Amino acid sequence: MEAITHNLVAVIIQIACYRYFLFPLNIIFTIFFAYLSHLLVDALSKLTYHTPDVKKDDKFWVIWHVIIYSASILSIIILIVPFWLGILFANIIDVWDWFILRPLQKKKVESGVDANWGQKWYLHKHSDWVRDKFFGWLPNWRYKYFGIINEIIIITTLSIIINVIL
Numbered sequence: 001m002e003a004i005t006h007n008l009v010a011v012i013i014q015i016a017c018y019r020y021f022l023f024p025l026n027i028i029f030t031i032f033f034a035y036l037s038h039l040l041v042d043a044l045s046k047l048t049y050h051t052p053d054v055k056k057d058d059k060f061w062v063i064w065h066v067i068i069y070s071a072s073i074l075s076i077i078i079l080i081v082p083f084w085l086g087i088l089f090a091n092i093i094d095v096w097d098w099f100i101l102r103p104l105q106k107k108k109v110e111s112g113v114d115a116n117w118g119q120k121w122y123l124h125k126h127s128d129w130v131r132d133k134f135f136g137w138l139p140n141w142r143y144k145y146f147g148i149i150n151e152i153i154i155i156t157t158l159s160i161i162i163n164v165i166l
């Protein structure tokens, strides 16, 4: 799923942890559950339109991503204070895999290192494991345009929950 979905789940986790646990458990549990939530949300992302590859020639893909990336950035701007801790740890797997490890791997491979360099450090292996182990029975709608409806329903539901519990 998209960053905004990870962010909204993180906000709910942080609200719950800060409401029901005292320092330092509120911080520890926020970090722990926010991290775990990424694995779960990603494991469920095959229910949403989520192509693993960039499809620049597909108008639908481009428009959807302009919208969803804008919404993701907006959600960070709105929620970063005071929910930065949850948001950080709910996205740290994406930050590490996509913005640190992948570019590093690309550089290494370009300089002649074995193409499999760094493969074992990808954290998304864990969400793949959760998906295959527990959610293998779910349909794969990753390439279905209607998958955006599922993501919109999830985002709307999470937003309502936040407004109710805030």
Ligand SMILES: [Zn+2]
Pocket (backbone or CB within 6 Å): 038, 042, 093, 094, 124
């Ligand atoms: Zn991810």
